[in-house]
Amino acid sequence: MTQPRWIDPASPEWPARLMHLESPPRGLWQLGTIVPTTPCVAIVGSRRATFAGVEIATSVARELGSAGIQVVSGMALGIDAAAHTGALDAGGSTIAVLGCGIDVCYPPRHAGLRARIVVSGSVISEEPAGTPPFKYHFPKRNRIIAALAQAVVVVEATERSGALSTARWAADLGREVLAVPGSIRSRQSSGTNLLIRDGVRPFLGIADLLEAVPELRSAAPEGVFDTLPGGPGAGLERFSPPLREILARMGTEPVHPDQVGSALGLSPSLVASRLGALELAGAVMSLPGGLVARTV
Amino acid sequence: MPPGRTRAGDTLVCVIACAISCATRGLAGVPVTVEADIANGLPAFTIVGLTDRAIQEARERVKPAIRNAGFKFPQRRVTVNLAPAELPKEGTGSDLAIAIAVLRAEDPSLRLDGLAFLGELALDGSVRPVTGVLPMARCLAAAGITRLIVPVENAPEAALADGVEVLGATSLQACVEYLRGDGPLVAGVRDGSAPSLAPEPDLAAVRGQGQAKRALEIAAAGGHNILMSGPPGAGKTMLARTFPSLLPDLRSDAALEVPAIYSLRGTLRERPPTTLRPPFRAPHHSISRAGLVGGGTDLAQPGEISLAHMGVLFLDELCEFSRQHLEALRQPLEEHSVTVARARAAVTYPADFMLIGASNPCPCGHLGDAQGCTCEPRQLSAYGNKISGPIKDRIDLVVSVPRQEYRDIFDGTDEEPSAAVRDRVEAARQRRGEGAEHGNAALTGREILAAARATAPARRLLALSGERLHLSARGFFRILRVARTISDLAGDDRVGEDALAEALHYRIEMAG
Numbered sequence: 001m002t003q004p005r006w007i008d009p010a011s012p013e014w015p016a017r018l019m020h021l022e023s024p025p026r027g028l029w030q031l032g033t034i035v036p037t038t039p040c041v042a043i044v045g046s047r048r049a050t051f052a053g054v055e056i057a058t059s060v061a062r063e064l065g066s067a068g069i070q071v072v073s074g075m076a077l078g079i080d081a082a083a084h085t086g087a088l089d090a091g092g093s094t095i096a097v098l099g100c101g102i103d104v105c106y107p108p109r110h111a112g113l114r115a116r117i118v119v120s121g122s123v124i125s126e127e128p129a130g131t132p133p134f135k136y137h138f139p140k141r142n143r144i145i146a147a148l149a150q151a152v153v154v155v156e157a158t159e160r161s162g163a164l165s166t167a168r169w170a171a172d173l174g175r176e177v178l179a180v181p182g183s184i185r186s187r188q189s190s191g192t193n194l195l196i197r198d199g200v201r202p203f204l205g206i207a208d209l210l211e212a213v214p215e216l217r218s219a220a221p222e223g224v225f226d227t228l229p230g231g232p233g234a235g236l237e238r239f240s241p242p243l244r245e246i247l248a249r250m251g252t253e254p255v256h257p258d259q260v261g262s263a264l265g266l267s268p269s270l271v272a273s274r275l276g277a278l279e280l281a282g283a284v285m286s287l288p289g290g291l292v293a294r295t296v
Numbered sequence: 297m298p299p300g301r302t303r304a305g306d307t308l309v310c311v312i313a314c315a316i317s318c319a320t321r322g323l324a325g326v327p328v329t330v331e332a333d334i335a336n337g338l339p340a341f342t343i344v345g346l347t348d349r350a351i352q353e354a355r356e357r358v359k360p361a362i363r364n365a366g367f368k369f370p371q372r373r374v375t376v377n378l379a380p381a382e383l384p385k386e387g388t389g390s391d392l393a394i395a396i397a398v399l400r401a402e403d404p405s406l407r408l409d410g411l412a413f414l415g416e417l418a419l420d421g422s423v424r425p426v427t428g429v430l431p432m433a434r435c436l437a438a439a440g441i442t443r444l445i446v447p448v449e450n451a452p453e454a455a456l457a458d459g460v461e462v463l464g465a466t467s468l469q470a471c472v473e474y475l476r477g478d479g480p481l482v483a484g485v486r487d488g489s490a491p492s493l494a495p496e497p498d499l500a501a502v503r504g505q506g507q508a509k510r511a512l513e514i515a516a517a518g519g520h521n522i523l524m525s526g527p528p529g530a531g532k533t534m535l536a537r538t539f540p541s542l543l544p545d546l547r548s549d550a551a552l553e554v555p556a557i558y559s560l561r562g563t564l565r566e567r568p569p570t571t572l573r574p575p576f577r578a579p580h581h582s583i584s585r586a587g588l589v590g591g592g593t594d595l596a597q598p599g600e601i602s603l604a605h606m607g608v609l610f611l612d613e614l615c616e617f618s619r620q621h622l623e624a625l626r627q628p629l630e631e632h633s634v635t636v637a638r639a640r641a642a643v644t645y646p647a648d649f650m651l652i653g654a655s656n657p658c659p660c661g662h663l664g665d666a667q668g669c670t671c672e673p674r675q676l677s678a679y680g681n682k683i684s685g686p687i688k689d690r691i692d693l694v695v696s697v698p699r700q701e702y703r704d705i706f707d708g709t710d711e712e713p714s715a716a717v718r719d720r721v722e723a724a725r726q727r728r729g730e731g732a733e734h735g736n737a738a739l740t741g742r743e744i745l746a747a748a749r750a751t752a753p754a755r756r757l758l759a760l761s762g763e764r765l766h767l768s769a770r771g772f773f774r775i776l777r778v779a780r781t782i783s784d785l786a787g788d789d790r791v792g793e794d795a796l797a798e799a800l801h802y803r804i805e806m807a808g
Contacts, residue, residue, distance in 0.1 A: 048672075107674075256698045257801075258506050268506035269782070269798055276797035280761055286801075288676075289663040290525060290696015 002118075004029045004102040004129070012036075020173050021147045025126040028144075029102035032122035038093065039219040041209065042072040042149035042170070044142075044163040045079025045156040050188050051254055051285070051293050053079055053156035056180055058086035060153065063206050065092020067220040070121070072097065072149045074141060075110055079155045079163070084117055094121040095148060099141035101131035139165050146170035151213045153203055154179045157191030164191050167200070176212040178203035236296065239283065246274050247283060247294060254291035313400035316412040316441060317378075317393035318432035319385045322643035323556050323598075325428075325435025327412070329379045330390060332397035337373035343394070345378030348386035357388075357417050358395045365421030365468040370402055384641055388416035389426040392445070395468055396475070406475040410442040413471075414450070421468040425449035427562030430555055430569065433457035445471060451484030453559055456552075456569055486570070496541040496573065497534070500711040504700050508535055511695035511802055513717050516542040517724035518781030519735025521629070521651040521690050523614065523683070526697030528661045532654035535697065536610045537576070539652060541714035543608070544722045545572040550606040553646060557598050557605055575607035577649075581616040589624045589634050589647075596636035596643050601628050604649035614653035614687070615679055622687050625651070629690045632734065648734065653691065655683065692737055692774050693802040724784035736781045741773045748776050749790040757796050765800070775799045 007013055008027035015036040018024045041064055043057055057079045061071045065087035073083040075096035087094040096117050100106045102125040105114055117123055126144065127137060142162060146152060146169035154177070157163040167177045179196050180203045182189020196202050201212055210217045210225060217225060236244055249260050261271040275292055278284040283296045317328045328345075341355045362369045376394055378385055392415035400406045414432060416424040429450040436444055437460035446454045448464030455462045462484030465471040473479035499509060508524060512535065515522040524532045546554065555569035567575060579588060579600040586592055590599035601609055611617060628634040632648035657663040658671045659679050671679075683691075728736065739747060750758065762772055779791045779799035786795065 048669075256507075256696065258504060258698060261506050262504075268510035272507065272510065272801040273794045273798035276800035277757075277793075280757065280764055280797070280800065282764070289657040289669075290698065 002031065004031050006030075007034075015148055017150075018144065018147050021143060024147070025144065028124045028126050029129065030122055030124045031102060032118040032120075034095070034122040034124070035093075038068075038070045039216055040070045040072050040095065040149045041213075041216070042145050042152040042166065043079065043083035044073055044145065044152060044154055044166045045083075046158060046161050046163065046188055046191075047076050047078040047080070048188070049078035049082070049156050050186070051287050051291075052252060053180075053182075053188060054082040055293075055295065057082035057155045058089075060155075060203075060206065061086025061092075061094075062090040063225075065090030065094070067216075067225060068092065069216060069220060070095055072145050074099070074138075074145060074162075074166075075106075075114065075117070075123070077107055077110075081110060081113060083155075084113060088113075088116050088120060092120075096121070096123045097141050097144045097148070098123060098125040099127070099137040100133040101125060101127050101129045103129045104132060106133040138162055142166040143169045146173055146175060149175060150215065151176035151178065151209060153209065154192050154195060154200075156180065156182065156188045157195075158187055159191050159194060161191050164195070167195060176201070176209075178208060178212060239278070239281070243274055243278055243281075243283075246271070246278060247296070250284070250292070250294045252294070254287050254293035256291055260292075313397050313408075315393040315397040315400060315408055316436070317390040318412065318414060318436055319378075319383060319387075319390075320428045320431055320560060321383070321641065322645055323431050323553070323560070325432040326380070326383055327436060327439045327441075328383075328385065328390065328393075330393040330397045331377045331379060332394070332401045333375045333377070334370050334398075334401045335373045335375070339371045339373065341374045341376075343376045343378070345376075345381040346384045347378060348384070350386060350388050351378070351390060354388065354391050354394055354417075357391055357419060358398065360419045361391075361417040361421045361468055362395055362399065364419060365472070367399055367468075367472070368402075370398065374398060374401075387426065387428070388424075389414050389428065389432070391415060391417040392423060392465070392468070392471070396471070399472060406472065407477070408475065410440070411445065411475075412436045412441040412443075413445050414454075415445070415447040415465065417468060423447045423465045423467055423471070428560040429454050430456055430559035430564075433460060433462065434556070436460060445474075445481065446484065448482055448484075451482065452486065453555070453564055453569055455484040455486045456555065496576075496714070497538045498541055499538045499714040499717060502531055502534055502538060503711060505531060505535060505697060508695050508697045509712075509717075511693050512539055512542060513721060514778060514781050514785065514802070515539075515650065515652075515693055516717075516721045517735075517785050518692075518777065519650055519737040520692035520778060520781065521653075521737065522693040522695065523653040523655065523691045524695055524697050525655055525657045527663075527699050528656060530697045530699045532697050533612055536578070536608075536612070536652045536654060538714060539610075540574055540576045540608055542717050542721055543574045544718065544725065546574055546606055554606050557602050557645065560598055561603065563603070575604055576610065577601075577604040577607070578610040578612060581611070581613050581621075583621075585621055585624055588621055589628065590636045590643075590645055591638075596638055596645075598645045599634070601625065601634060601647040601649055602645040605646045606648060607650070608652055609649040610652045610654070612654050614655040614683060622683075625687065626690070632738075650737075651687075651690070653683070653687070654697075657696070689770060692778050695802060720785055723787075724781065727784045727787070736777045736784070739777055739780075741769070744773055744776045744780060748780050750776070750779075750796070751790050751792050753793045754779075754791050754796045757793055761796075761800055765803075767803075771803065775803055778802060 013034045061083040071087035071094045073080040084094045105111050142165045152170040170177050177200050179192040179200045285295050313332045315330045318325045319328050393413040425447040430453050433454040434457040437457045443461045445463045451464030463481035464484050474481045558564045577600045628647040634647040635644045660670050663669040779795045782795040783791045
């Protein structure tokens with residue numbers, strides 16, 4: 001791994017937006033490459049995310065990444081990781097802001113993700129090298145995420161989630177904050193729903209983000225947001241009618257195969273074999289706990 | 297048998313008498329010759345021949361038993377040797393033979409030709425039942441013994457051995473009278489009555505759970521090990537308990553081996569020896585390692601996995617079993633037997649069982665449940681890793697068992713009874729023929745490639761799955777084996793696309 005570099009406000013790569021903070025970091029440890037003029041959007045949320053949340057974070061990050069907009073997040077489990085992964089998968093660039101020393105990989109299982117981020121983006125931290133991931137460093141880290149980004153999208157958050165602190169920092173800095181609404185029964189969306197009740201703009205699709213921050217559209221190459229993949233249900237024609245029948249029965253929420261079977265009156269073995277085929281085609285995903293969810 | 301000898305011409309100086317008993321070594325028996333020597337000298341009673349503590353204590357049982365049965369214990373120097381002397385022996389089963397040998401040494405009128413004795417003595421001279429009588433009776437019959445005297449409680453069990461006349465004794469006195477030709481002993485007869493095994497729970501008693509039932513049917517047909525995952529109260533245990541009812545009766549050779557194991561453990565009361573139903577064992581996770589795989593302080597006893605031989609071992613709360621326990625299952629799962637080595641001897645017990653595991657999907661149990669999981673991400677991965685190591689390789693099917701909704705429980709539709717499923721299972725097993733003794737689950741990579749006879753579309757699907765789902769070679773063969781069983785159930789000679797897709801759905805990688 002390359003050596004981390006120290007950048008400070010005097011460095012050419014210093015992101016000017018950080019100076020909007022009342023107490024900007026004195027400097028940052030940084031790995032990879034940072035282009036301070038690139039437009040940035042932060043995608044943050046719970047570590048313990050639902051399947052749908054991870055899916056949304058990934059796809060939004062993918063759209064942003066392919067449009068040349070940098071995705072900023074905190075490299076935590078759940079939504080953060082999905083945001084980085086989505087951006088990287090689309091060939092985009094992403095910035096991970098750590099709450100621990102630049103040479104510490106937290107959580108350890110993200111070592112692979114971290115390596116990918118360093119190649120096509122940047123990992124930064126204001127903590128001295130070797131600092132373990134102390135709990136109280138994360139709110140501090142959140143202010144950097146908020147300051148770096150022009151807008152913050154909160155995908156899923158409980159009422160006590162750290163993602164809400166990022167949203168607060170962003171609001172104080174005058175950044176646009178958007179929240180993905182969820183079911184009023186879902187604990188994982190209770191925080192984002194509260195944000196919306198308090199006047200935060202709901203995020204229903206990338207158009208909301210572009211409306212809130214028009215600079216993003218002008219920063220991206222001409223027409224890139226006009227050719228985004230279609231909404232749910234697009235491209236189902238490639239499946240045979242029996243497989244389409246199964247997909248049609250599966251909503252956005254994960255379901256158990258038995259529910260699909262009894263709704264369609266199919267034998268368990270038929271349901272299993274069709275789900276197996278759909279999974280192989282990438283249209284269905286098996287989740288821990290035995291549920292299956294549509295991914296198209 | 298060499299009769300007791302008197303040195304010709306001498307006054308009575310030295311008398312040797314022999315009685316035959318038996319020791320066990322694993323499931324095999326070893327005939328033991330009990331020699332008694334009575335010599336002049338200070339009164340003493342010594343037993344030699346690599347005996348354990350129970351046999352040493354036999355001195356204190358045999359002496360009063362002989363006296364209280366109305367005979368005289370020789371007031372001379374008595375030495376008993378259990379031959380072959382280099383074989384470790386344990387247990388109280390030789391008490392009767394020791395007493396008979398001692399009595400025979402002083403009373404040449406006792407006729408011991410072709411006879412063997414098994415049984416423990418009480419102080420009043422009555423005979424008490426012992427364990428392992430069935431394997432010992434088989435061994436003695438093979439060694440040419442024609443009449444076998446056993447405790448009357450053990451007589452029906454011993455009568456299962458062919459080629460030996462079994463006589464049940466209630467006391468040492470009755471036994472001696474019989475040997476003198478003064479009285480009869482009860483002849484042991486095979487318990488011909490219908491085995492009074494508790495009825496197996498029927499699959500129809502479980503509402504819904506279509507996926508789980510289908511997976512159990514596949515497991516039964518192919519001998520696949522299966523893992524059920526679901527929240528507490530979903531019915532995993534109930535489903536597992538219905539599983540034996542899907543299995544066909546034991547084949548006759550297996551039906552002989554199983555009661556021998558139960559006889560060794562002295563648990564034949566739990567399971568009538570003539571029953572043909574496969575055994576079902578469900579040890580709790582607090583079981584010791586020796587209790588699970590076999591072992592003990594001296595010579596190893598069969599463990600739960602051997603009691604599940606030819607049947608089902610159900611491990612509820614699989615993740616609560618210690619890693620060492622699960623690790624210890626690896627060898628038996630591969631070799632269908634377990635070898636327990638002790639300082640004095642190593643014994644091998646059969647352990648050809650199907651494993652059914654049940655576990656919660658996460659420590660709180662509600663992952664994927666409407667209630668919502670409250671576990672930390674770190675806990676989740678630690679929990680999953682426990683199964684992933686030693687056992688994962690041997691589990692072919694994974695199925696999730698969701699919590700049932702009330703309307704499902706009372707919807708009144710008729711569920712399929714076990715008997716219907718069992719018919720399909722038997723037909724599928726017959727399709728595989730006699731060659732596949734342990735079912736498709738035991739086929740090696742090369743064998744399954746040949747047996748699968750996958751159609752071209754199925755092969756394409758398989759290639760695609762290797763690429764998309766990052767299957768290892770092992771995972772690849774596992775899916776083929778399950779697909780083979782699914783085709784057997786459907787009556788197809790070749791593994792087609794549908795069977796393969798279904799097998800993919802139950803793969804272990806889903807367990808996350």
